[in-house]
Amino acid sequence: MLSRRLWHSMPVNASRPLIYQGTKRVIASNNISTTDRFSPLAPAYAQNTIIQAPLIAAYSTVASSKTLTLSEQLAQGSRYALAKSITLVESSRSDHRAEAQQLLSYILKKQRDQPLTKPTFRIGLSGSPGVGKSTFIEAFGMYLLEQGHKVAVLAVDPSSSRTGGSILGDKTRMTELSRADDAYVRPSPSRGTLGGVARNTNEAILLCEAAGYDVTLVETVGVGQSETMVAEMVDMFVLLVGPGGGDELQGLKKGIVELSDLVIVNKADGKLADAARAVSMDYTSAIKFLQPPSPLWKTKVLRVSSRENTGIDKAWEAMKSYFDTMTSANKLTEKRGAQRKVWMWRQITSELVDRLNSDDKVKQHVAELESKVFDGKMTSGQAADSVVDVFLNKVKEDRI
């Protein structure tokens, strides 16, 4: 709630958007409709930026020559340009973020003027460690290539909390796919800010689509709140489970099953085939009692063997049927729009927290308050109010 309060106490003046470039401010000449503001674009300022305006926005369709070149190369399907663009959206440097936002808004504008020729499909994949997500994606991705699709895989790997470095090993688990010409596999380190999902994955999806990849698979670490995050950036959310008996269902949070449009029981082969059948029956009956994610679609449960390559075609059929159902009812456009709104709020929250955290005045104040809270001399609520007040006063001072 902190962020919402903060937001409402700030003067809102969004009718004249500003472009933020480096430390300069430019008033944008073109008017932007309200729907545009619910774009998935993050504000183009990063942490550690000196705040010079009450509200800074970056809805620019004025592109620099660098942006034009990059978007040109993207449109031609250059993997080099795609890789560089994803690096830009993932960067924490303010000038990179500004460039990234320019690029994204330029791409969106182009897509409004001239929609992509192929429809795009965003699929989220989640599951506990060990259920065979990567093996499934390898087999499934290769199948999609055979069907003539171009496939991008965005995988999020955990960062070590102690030093921040990570081991990104997906290439070793998706050997064939990462060698294929029509596939792009990009593991990203999760920075910890937004659950397990790299904070800018939703922007990376747009870039992949601009480079001609019509199916994007987003794979999560599969722990904590990352499932919800992924569900909020994709068209369809798929849960992968193993044939490990009924206890796995018990252990899963009900919420994750509720989010799922499709449950795939992997490893339905060899000695595990019977177990997989049993697990799939357990899920089918459990789902009966859950609220379906959409009134148009009933969550399905399927069995596949990524190892023996069976059931992969059925899985794709189910996904296509979901896609067709939702598209024909115009629900997908609606869903993507709503998701953009959600992401706007997520980004507001994280942006505010980032900025609050990096404010020197706040830092000093917090140190003092923390010890008071620790000793029980102050309630945590009082301390929180006080921190927010200090931050807002600082913002006001900066404005004057």
Added chain:
Amino acid sequence: MSWKHSTSLAAVKRSIRAYSVKVPPKVPLHAEWAAMAQKELKGKDPEEKLTWHTPEGLDVKPVYTKSDTADIEEEIPGKFPYTRGPYASMYTSRPWTIRQYAGFSTVEESNRFYRKNLAAGQQGLSVAFDLATHRGYDSDHPRVVGDVGMAGVAIDSVEDMKILFDGIPLNKMSVSMTMNGAVLPILAMYIVAGLEQGAELKELSGTIQNDILKEFMVRNTFIYPPLPSMRLIGDIFSFTAQNMPKYNSISISGYHMQEAGADNVLEMAFTIADGLEYIRTGMKAGMTVDQFAPRLSFFWAIGMNFYMEIAKMRAARRLWAHMVKEKFDPKSQKSLLLRTHCQTSGWSLTEQDPYNNVIRTTIEAMAATLGGTQSLHTNSFDEAIGLPTEFSARIARNTQLILQEEAMIPKVADPWGGSYMMESMTNQMYDAARAIVEEVEAMGGMAKAVDSGMPKLRIEESAAKRQARIDSNQEVIVGVNKYRLEKEDAIDVLAIDNTAVRTSQINRINKIRETRDAQKVKECLEALEQSAKTNEGNLLALSIEAAKQRCTVGEISDALEKVWGRHMPATRVVSGAYRSEYGDHDDVNQTLKLVDLFTKNQGRRPRMLVAKMGQDGHDRGAKVIASGFADLGFDVDVGPLFQTPAEVARQAIDADVHVVGISSQAAGHKTLVPALVEELKKLGATDKLIVCGGVIPQQDYAFLRNAGVSAIFGPGTRIPVAAQEVVQKIEQALDNDK
């Protein structure tokens, strides 16, 4: 049994925890001695101050006395449980076999080298094959361009094998072959070469390594998935048991585990557990334990940990005898014998001040012989740098001749027997290893354990910790982290003209393809494919027929691959182990600060792709680097094994890394690194830096730098130092770009 489906990581971690065995000494420190030592230590507690806590988890006392061995029973060599040796007279009647492992370039070159060595006192042959052969590829395959003839000799058909053994009578000479992946075609071609020389099957003697389980753990020179690989071993067991009574059908190897960073207890325990699994494999193939267990042989690495290596060899013999007796109850005492080959550690050799390696190898050779090995390979001092020259090979061989003929080592069997310390340490190691073997057995045996990934992770953790101990000077390596020379002299190494070898191999393959009976070849290959499908027939017998008809290594391997597929391992890298063992040292913190500053300036962490190109599966170095760099704040992409330069370039671009780190252990760098530079250029990615590490001789440095390599890190480079240099290079490159 399911192979591909691994148990959850959490389960693996749980089982790893269970393996950390702590073995304290059974008898406390001698009281009178402790009091005297305390005085000498100016009042400090000698137990606390002087106990040696080994990486294996053993606590070794500063002194042992009679009471430590009070409960040890009278034991003689050649008698159960064989702690003191598999034979009664040991070296007193016949010393160990001097068996030098060698092979490089073409079969003609290797043959010349073998014959010269045999004339100079070597007693048995041990053939090293190149990586293309190991992985079942013919020399003309596009994936092996940089590998042909490099780390061993190239074999494509029985014609090559015949030249390799030209003038060497196979009915008399015992031949050991290090082969695990392409065991079928290679063993078949060796047999056919022998038969065509006029030898009889039953006369052939020697050993084939044939130990696939350890390949899945550490060395990665496999071809097929684990399950069919085990069937293949069963077929070889049953064929040789029936037809080749003097032939050792497997060499169960701990060597590569220690080389990959396993401590002595891990090496011993996992190897014994492998052996038990192979006995079950043979029994599954329809034999009784006594029909083939006497033909099992072992293979240890002997490193610089002198006492511990001797204790390992003694404890292993006892543990094997006990375990085989308890589990399989054989009728023949011969089934209980652990007979072993040893090789001095390649890992312990240093690039810096390389003549020190002569001394290291001598000490290791002493440990191997005092521990009672049946045969021994001594490394050449230049093997950390490149392939051995004739000179360095002579020094290595003479090391053993001097031990045998000047130092009088063979005069007494098990000279360490009865030593208070050695007997106690042997007991400690026995207990520690037995605990691990029993855990593995409880998991359902080594095949299941390997499937879960547990042994691999455990060894890698041990490796990362060891690297950290060395980098932080807790473990001394003379000339590397202490007493380092200011200026190193260059030494000669053997250079192989990889392109010339490849051309001559390809010419010979083409000639064979023209002259053989195409119809018969087709039939032989179909028979192999059929047998793989139906599980009927003996694959070795069928491979021998195929070899007779001049089918190639690649064709025989392909016939089976059609049915079984080629195994691609998933790479897992441990994290945190390096950092936690290293502790809070200045250079780690300095590196982390440097990386943090970089991250702030550049908007993301330095990102590196650690890649291996070619068929070289030795990934210990690559993994230690990946793990260490990630612990120091890098984002590290780990590439799959066995990549081509084009594939590595693609991955570097897709992940938009700053730098590609190439790890080379098998001499392919001069072909593969320039090819990578070329591929990157072709794809317009000139912004990617390339750094190299591994076994790269000094004289290649200039060549690689000219080809565009930014930095080269030889063996013994401390990881924080390398990481700092890499960060600086990236920053320079980014600045230049502006």
